[in-house]
Amino acid sequence: MKKSFFIFLPSLEIGGAEKMMLMTAKALSKRFEVSLVLVNSKGNLKKRLNSSYKIVDFNKSRIRFSLMSIVKLIFTQRPDYILSTHHSLNVFLIAIRKIHNGKTIVRLTNHIHRTDSDTERFKDKLFTLIYKYFYKRAPNIISQCYDMSISLSNYIGISQDRFHVIYNAVDERCINLGNEKPEELSNNINIVSVGNLRFRKGHDILIKALYKIKEHSNIKFKCFIIGEGDYRNTLENLIKDFNLDDEVFLTGQKNNVSAYLEHADLFVIPSRSEGFANALLEAKYFNLKSISSDCDFGMREINSLTVNSYMFGSENVEELASLIQIVLDAKKEPMKNFAFNFESFEKNIINYIDN
Secondary structure (H helix, E strand, O other): OOEEEEEEEOOOOOOHHHHHHHHHHHHHOOOEEEEEEEOOOOOHHHHHOOOOOEEEEOOOOOHHHHHHHHHHHHHHHOOOEEEEOOHHHHHHHHHOHHHOOOEEEEEEOOOOOOOOOHHHHHHHHHHHHHHHHHHOOOOOEEEOOHHHHHHHHHHHOOOHHHEEEOOOOEOHHHOOOOOOOOOOOOOOEEEEEEOOOOHHHOHHHHHHHHHHHHHHOOOOEEEEEEEOOOOHHHHHHHHHHOOOOOOEEEEEOOOOHHHHHHHOOEEEEOOOOOOOOHHHHHHHHOOOOEEEEOOOOOHHHHHHOOOOEEEEOOOOHHHHHHHHHHHHHOOOOOOOOOOOEHHHHHHHHHHHHHO
């Protein structure tokens, strides 16, 4: 009889953590009786759900409204393993771990003291103290990269041995190849960036760099920023102020991101901070030339294991503008193998659970 494995997620909104948890559920379903437990099932990733695991949907609008349902489910079902990747869920599951005899595993996808807003600084500090208290008591922690495990172990005040690094991966079976070129892509140079429209994603840095290229070179380009978020108005105003309406486009969410990556000339990820950039992994799957900021975390590790990968100093607009021009002219190297594949991820996660 297979052992039971509960994987908790707030929703199915598009995001790197959510994609990785669906990939994890699929990988573990070969060995375990997996249940994907959702606060609610809203989101565009619903189409990626797999019949190899069960779905439990609490249909609650917020995590806090689902807490009693979580307690009841765990107490009655007594799963052998529990996995979560969202800070609030992580903390709650650590706090109640003694109501069952299973193994509780938390996965950290970014630093616990990050915030996008100065107005949230007090709340952020309060939650940081809570996170540190409970993560010190977490028996099993998965980190996405070595840089993150070192930083978090120092920040939380626990041994780095408490962390187990498992790199994110690209599920090749969810990537479409042989896509038709999207109509909006130009016949000149196409630059793509993918990520939520938030301050920490740094799309304003990219827009400023593209303005410098337009002003000081003859390069004809179009840049497509794929994603949505509360920083949209700021970016729209920046595009208008720099007169880049014919060059830079905020596309919103796209179901055919693969088509943009397959036909682009350059991928740029200008983030001020990252957890482990899944968008960059997908771009490297297509062996797309890429430029990423040298920010925390994971960028250096991804770039060291891929080709045609370049970096600029975080928030350095001048360096990014110069590097874009250099990389566009650089010869593209062939990719010998792709390190971040599903098979490797599946092997690593199962080995970790078994040990």
